[in-house]
Amino acid sequence: MSSPMHDPHARRYMHCLPFGAQLSGAARGKPQTRFRFWAPSCQAVQVVFETASDAGDGGAPFAPLDMTPTGNGWFEAQAPCGPGTLYRYRIDGGQEVPDPASRFQPQGVHGPSAVLDPRAYAWQHAHWMGRPWEETVIYELHVGALGGYGGVSARLPALAELGVTAIELMPLNDYPGERGWGYDGVLLYAPHAAYGTPDELKGLIDTAHGLGLQVFIDVVYNHFGPDGNWLGEYAKPFFRHDVKTPWGVAPDFDRFEVRDFFCDNALYWLTEYRFDGLRIDAAHAIGNAPWLRELSDHVHARIETGRHVHLVLENDRNAANLLETHFDAQWNDDAHHALHVLLTGENEGYYRSYAAHPIRKLARVLAEGFAYQGEASPAHAGQPRGEPSAHLPTSAFVVFLQNHDQIGNRAFGERLRKLCDDDDALRAATALQLLTPQIPLLFMDEEYGSTQPFQYFTAYTGDLADAVREGRRREFAAFSAFSDPARRERIPDPNDVRTFANSSPPLDTRQDGDRLEWMHFYKSALAVRARLLTPRLRRANALGATVLADDTGNDLAALVARWRLDDGAILTLALNLGREGVPLNHEPDGMVVFETPARARDRIDNGVLPARSCVAWLTGDVPDYAIHHDARVVHRVEPQA
Structure with missing residues (x-):
């Protein structure tokens, strides 16, 4: 690839922030x-400066610059300085703080903010307009664990060859310390300095686009x-002090300044960094559901006309209404949870809600x-959860067997392959995940059958480090496996650098x-998806899922699900996670x-769906499944009108 600084066709992008430090020309x-x-x-x-100058050359800094109050709590100033200038805000003549809209913190969240020129990076793949949502296969990763932006970039060709069409980066917003998951960020506009520079992040995204990756x-x-x-020191109204979250006070999304702060953050990542989605x-x-809709609007x-940008939720409330018009998926x-219970038998914590009839929940x-x-x-x-969702497109749901939460929020961060007692069963569930018309998500190194843990890691120090370590161990006291305090003491210390290395x-x-x-x-599996399914997924709709039972009426860990694809073809997936074959009376x-496993079709031809199997087939007609006399349908989920 030619040097971006010398390509006459390259383009440069900047999101003009209404706050923070914004280059405003020259005088x-x-x-x-x-x-x-x-x-x-x-x-x-x-504004207190730590470097001089228009070049950020480390010369004698400017004297502190008084900011002019302009009403409603806003302060403004103009200074003859440019990229590389380091600065802080001094509030009421005392505490000096970084810019909450800092574009970069080269010395970390407790250091000064840096003035940047967002247009310094010249994009090589400015023609990239993204990909339609139904083409998406997501690969979630942690940038730091893969060696920073350079380490991720080096893996992109292999991911594209694998069949991934999108990478999803765990949060990049700046947080304290060299290592962490990123969900404890405090400067939401500044990419974490330990991963590389802002231009190196843009280079990673640019390279991905050149490979066809979102x-x-x-x-x-x-x-x-x-x-x-x-923020609480100089902008107390930013937070609702009557509402607490597990992580502290909650932002007040009823204030337009707060709404604008987060809306601009979303636009900043999507326009200045050219991310394809959030x-x-x-x-x-x-x-605040109204604000979520406002964000989407x-x-x-x-966003430019014709560009594909996607918005995805994590939402424990299963609010289907948000997926009707404003968000692509959840x-x-x-x-x-249903698949995890079927594969591992676990039934504590949130798995309690799936312990009864997990195969029926999977069918639904x-x-x-x-x-x-x-x-x-x-x-x-015991409270109601969720809203009717059968009217939504199949692509409104992101399905996964592993992600950062479901691995890393375990005490020891075990991968699913460590918890599942049978690789064949895990492969069958993986085939279902990769071939369903829902959008599949993989977690880094999953494609290699990794058994390496992904543990919760931070780099806190002092009392906060002690509180995080002990608080995490207390979280698991309610689980039977950790009723013994001595076992809880063996839960890895998030602040130990070895925890990060192990992950x-x-x-x-x-x-x-x-x-x-x-x-x-x-x-x-992903090649089958790309060649045979993806071109037909735009208007795919579910036709139902059948749970199978034995002759005494007990659920088997087996089902058959069908979808009508865009061209009228029918996709059928038959899954059996049980230890015994399930009789079927219908040859595909x-x-x-x-x-x-291999040659599962041979047994289906003989009327048996083998143990630990998943078989997918396409047909032009809706199959009329008949079940052998010694297995009968006891539960069928039909999509609601």
Whole structure:
């Protein structure tokens, strides 16, 4: 690829922020920067400079610059400085704080903010307009665990070859310390300095686009982290002090300044960094559905015509109404939890809600989207959870077997392959995940059958480090496996650098032995998806899912699900996670496009769906399934009108 600084066709992008430090042209040959800061709890604010100059050359800094109050808590100033200038805000003549809209914190969240020129990076793939949502296969990853932006970039060709069409980066907003998950961010506009520079992040995204890969970012708008957030000192109205979250006070989304702060953050990532979409973390904790719709409206009004940009929710409330018009999809925890219970037998914590008839809940997920659509949920104190979802497109749901939460929020961060006692069963569930018309999501190194843990890690120090370590151990006291305090003491310390090292995939990505076998399995399933299913998914709709039972009426861990695809073809997936074969009386009358284990089709031809199997076929007609006399249908989920 030619140097971006010398390509005459390259384009440069900047989101003009209404606050923070914004380059505003030049005067008398010197660059100018406008500073704008909302501090309604302060009487006076100054910009304090740590470097001089228009070049950021480390010369003698300017004297502190008084900011002019302009009403409603806003302060403004203009200074003859440019890129590289380091600055802070001094509030009421005392505390100096970083810019809450800082574009970069080269010395971390407790250091000064840096003035940047967003147009310094010249984009090589400015023609990229994204991909339609139904083409999406997501690969979630942690940038730090893969060696920063450079480490991720090095893996992109292999991911594109695997069949992934999008990478999703865990939060990049700046947080304290060198390592962490990113969900305790405090400076939401500044990419974490330990991963690389802002231009290196743009280079990663640009490279991905050149390979046909979308890039999503996980954003956290429901809370700030406990260390390095100064907003409460100078902007008390930013927060609702009558509402507490598990992570601290909640932003007040009824204030337009707060709404604008987060809306601009979304637009900033999508326009200045050219991300292809956002995953909004814990949308239920925001507690303001009107603002979520407003966010979506702002994004779609400002994005260039013809560009594909996607908005995805994590939402424990299963609010189907948000998926009708404003958001592309939601992470489908119901799918994960039902499959996890079927594969592992676990039934504590939120798995309590799936312990009874997990195969029926999985069938409802495949036929209607959510398993909980208003029913009482045991893990939610018996309160109703969810809304009817059968009217939504199948692509409105992101299905996964593993992600950062479901691995990392375990005490020891075990991968599913460590918890499932049978690789064949895991492969069968994986085939279902990769071939359903819902949108599949993989977690980093999953494609190699990884058994490496992904644990919760931070880099806190002092009392906060002690509180995080002990608080995490207390969280597990209610689980039977951790009733013994001595066992809880063995839960890894998040602040120990070894916890981060243990969670970082090896740099050696050679494909041999077991790793090669798993990679080939994923690649084969994704090739089937790309060639045979994706072109037909735009208007796919579920036709129902049938749960099978034995002759005494007990559920088997087996089902058959069907979808009508865009061209009228029918996709059928037959899944059996049980230890015994399940009789079927219907030979696939179309083309078998995928099977696991090998030669499962031979047994289906003989009327048996083998143990630990998943078989997919396509046909032009809706199959009329008949079940052998010694197995009968006891539960069928039909999509509701």
